[in-house]
Amino acid sequence: MKIGIIREGKNPPDKRVPFTPKQLKAIQEDYADQITFQVQSSDFRSFSDQEFIDEGIEVVDDVSDCDVLFGVKEVPIDQLLDEKTYFFFSHTIKKQKYNRKLLQAVLEKNIRLIDYEVLKDEGGNRVVAFGRWAGIVGAYNAFWTYGKKTDLFEIKRAYECADLKELHSELAKVQLPPVKIILTGSGRVGNGAKEVLNSLKIREVSVHEFLHLYFDEPVYVKLSSADYNRRKSDGGFDKEEFYAFPERYESHFQKFSEAGEILISGAYWDPDAPRLFELKDIAGEDFQLSVIADVSCDVGGSIPTTITSSTITDPVYDVDRQTGEKIPAFGSQTSISVMAIDNLPCELPREASQEFGIQLMNWVIPALLDDNSGMLERATIARDGDLTIEFIYLNDFVNDYD
Structure with missing residues (x-):
């Protein structure tokens, strides 16, 4: 599985990262034959491109070869890649009107959207958060x-x-x-x-x-x-x-x-x-x-x-x-x-990213390698051009093009 860390596209740019350079190195070492990473080059992250390179992580301009893409904030519509799996905070589950077009685009592009906000354990407790x-x-x-x-x-x-x-x-x-x-x-x-x-x-x-x-x-x-x-x-x-x-x-x-x-x-x-x-x-x-x-x-x-x-x-x-x-x-x-x-x-982007990355390492990385992860399934808002059953209540919201 090739995982990409995308450049934050929302303006003003967000300096946080889902994983720190040292965390990506540790994951690659722990899952050497299962996971590789690419980090999209960025001038404004709190961790520089060089810090990732120093830990042996490949830094590229184009992450379209990746299967799964991790970001932090909403991805601008013109930067969404078709038929990928994305992790980010979409701010759509409360029917936020300012992100209606984003969710419409996710469906049109057959993207699997997994929202950090609804990643929860069996007891309904959130597992990753800032x-x-x-x-x-x-x-x-x-x-x-x-x-x-x-x-x-x-x-x-x-x-x-x-x-x-x-x-x-x-x-x-x-x-x-x-x-x-x-x-x-x-x-x-x-x-x-x-x-x-x-x-x-x-x-x-x-x-x-x-x-x-x-x-x-x-x-x-x-x-x-x-x-x-x-x-x-x-x-x-x-x-x-x-x-x-x-x-x-x-x-x-x-x-x-x-x-x-x-x-x-x-x-x-x-x-x-x-x-x-x-x-x-x-x-x-x-x-x-x-x-x-x-x-x-x-x-x-x-x-x-x-x-x-x-x-x-x-x-x-x-x-x-x-x-x-x-x-x-x-x-x-x-x-x-x-x-x-x-x-x-x-x-406080570096310390916030460090704690967030630990949560992702503990919960999400193992789940990604599980073909039947209930946690990821419950947090999937959209897949293959449709809303999932958990989020079918967004149907009227997403079909309003006014």
């Missing part, structure tokens, strides 16, 4: 944004840090008033964000304490879905029902928006689930949030102020509380500053 790094960088950026907005302190951008160690050194410069911080998300993203909060030695408090007590130090609360969603009929909450029938629930997040000043949002959002709040709510006198770091970055999703994604080079925009419109970052003291970078792990 979530921890998104959480770390997203939380760090929340405090960078707060420092810029309040002029209380100044720290480097995350991408200016050589590694995680330097990022933690920068956090030592953060001087916070007794601000209340809200964190959502209990998975990799939420736990990554907690690493930053713990590095800052910010105390975690209960929901009751957060809502009803005053503190002379910064504090944070970590919310679960049960804390801000309730059944429309009787105000109750049942976890299994919520995940199976989210449309039966409504948000009661308002009390948290009245108490907190910073929101770090890392919770997975189902399009049928209620939003945390509505855009009209931010005009209310009691709506206290002034910095929102939407780590999950679902445009038009759970956080209505995420009007668009932002970029590493232009990380923050503000939203006017009265009009709900996007305005320049830090353009008004009363506006809400939104950080919604959609490729946060790219700010």
Whole structure:
């Protein structure tokens, strides 16, 4: 099997790689008679072409001879090769309109698309993800944004840090008033964000304490879905029902928006689930949030102020509380500053790639050599010009050419 590592084509370019040079060397040695690699030449990866060459990996301009192609972000339509197997984050499973044409092209080109986001073990747990790094960088950026907005302190951008160690050194410069911080998300993203909060030695408090007590130090609360969603009929909450029938629930997040000043949002959002709040709510006198770091970055999703994604080079925009419109970052003291970078792990690309590659080595490489891998089958969105049974619900979405 010849496996290609494609050059990232999405703009702005992503610096991450699915595997590091040393990881590819190790795989080739472990599966010497089964797998070979080619890496498509790139000027902007966090690992240079020479680093791959130094590990004995062939670097080429054309990977069309490869059977299987690994990338990170969505592949531009004009770069898709017919009848190949691709691994990348397609961002299509929630019917994201901006990638409708990509999925249409995948079907037209008879591509087998395996999406990292739906690679799961027998227990339904994701096996490969950049979530921890998104959480770390997203939380760090929340405090960078707060420092810029309040002029209380100044720290480097995350991408200016050589590694995680330097990022933690920068956090030592953060001087916070007794601000209340809200964190959502209990998975990799939420736990990554907690690493930053713990590095800052910010105390975690209960929901009751957060809502009803005053503190002379910064504090944070970590919310679960049960804390801000309730059944429309009787105000109750049942976890299994919520995940199976989210449309039966409504948000009661308002009390948290009245108490907190910073929101770090890392919770997975189902399009049928209620939003945390509505855009009209931010005009209310009691709506206290002034910095929102939407780590999950679902445009038009759970956080209505995420009007668009932002970029590493232009990380923050503000939203006017009265009009709900996007305005320049830090353009008004009363506006809400939104950080919604959609490729946060790219700010620490080498370490993020290293951890991601380990997950692929443990789970995906062995599965590729298994003719009947259930894990790969369950994560296959399209094959031979058709959606698979698992993803047949995308049929109406993909057949809409408007």
